[in-house]
Amino acid sequence: MGRFGKNRERNRRAARWLLGLSLAAMVFFAVRLAADMVYWNDPRHHDQQLEPWMTVGYVARSWDIDRRSLREALELGPAPDHKSSLGQLAHDRNMEFDAYAEDVMQTILQEKAVAE
Amino acid sequence: MTETALQWLPVYGLPVLVLIIGLGCLGAPAPASLTLLISGSLIASGDFEAVPVYLTSLLAAIVFDHLGYSLGRWGGPYLQRRRIPLMDRARYTLEERGGAAVFLTRWLLAPLGPGVNYVAGAVAMPMRQFTPYDIAGEVVWVTAYLGLGYVFGTYVSLIAETLGNATGFLAFGVLAWLLWRFIRHDTRP
Structure with missing residues (x-):
C-alpha cells in the first residue's frame, strides 16, 4: 500500500466517523424538536417568562x-x-436576575389588575 | 452565558450585534439567529431603529463570511499538499453546485454556513461566485429573522428554539447524505 493508499484508507475512516457524527447530530435535533412540540402544546407553558435581554418597552408591549x-x-x-x-x-x-424578575412580574400583574 | 451576554444587546446595541453575528459566521457557538430575532422584537417595541439594525446585521454577516472564506483560502494550499480525497470531493461538489450550497447554508442549512465558508476558500471557489450567493443568502437570513422577531416578538424563544432545531436537523441530514454518497462512491472498486 503506497502513501496514497494509506491516505485513502485514513480518509475513508474519517468520512465514516463524520457520517456517524452527522447522524447523531440529526437524531439529537429531531429529539429536541419533538420534545419542544410536546412542551409548547401544553397550554400551561404558553405564559412567557421574563428574560434578561428584555427591555421595559418590550415588556410593556408583550x-x-x-x-x-x-x-x-x-x-x-x-x-x-x-x-x-x-x-x-x-x-x-x-440583585439576582430571578429575584428582580419576580418583582417585575408582580408589578406587571398589578398594572394589569389596575387596567382592568 | 448566552443570557448574560444578550442582556447587553439593548444597552450597547449595534457593537454587540456585530460581535455575536461575527462570531456566529466564524463558527463559534454564538446565538446569532436568536440575536436577530430579539433585535427584530426590539425594533417592534421601539428600542431599536430598523434601518441601522438591518444594514449593520447584513454587513456584519457578509464581512465575516468573507473573513472565513479568506482564512480558508489562506490555509488551502497547506491542505492541498496533504492530498485529502474528501477535499477533492468538496471541491467537485462546490464546482458543481457551489452557488446553491453557499446560498442555502446562509439560512435554511445555517449550521453548515461557517464550514462552507472555510471550505469554499480552501478549494479556491472563485470570489465572483461566492460573493453574490453569499449576499443573496444573507439577505434572506437577516430579513427572515428580523422580520419574524418583529412580527412574533412575544414568542422569540419559542421561534429561536424551533428554527434552531429544524435547521440543525436539516443541515446534518444533508451532510450525512453527502458523506454517505462519498463513502459509497469511494468504496466502489
Missing part, C-alpha cells in the same frame, strides 16, 4: 400595558436609562 405607567411603577426615570435591559437593571440593583 403584556399589553402602558409603557409610561410601567416605568413609573418600576421606579425608573423617564429618559436616561431608556435602553436598559432587565438583566442590567438587576445588575445595577445588585
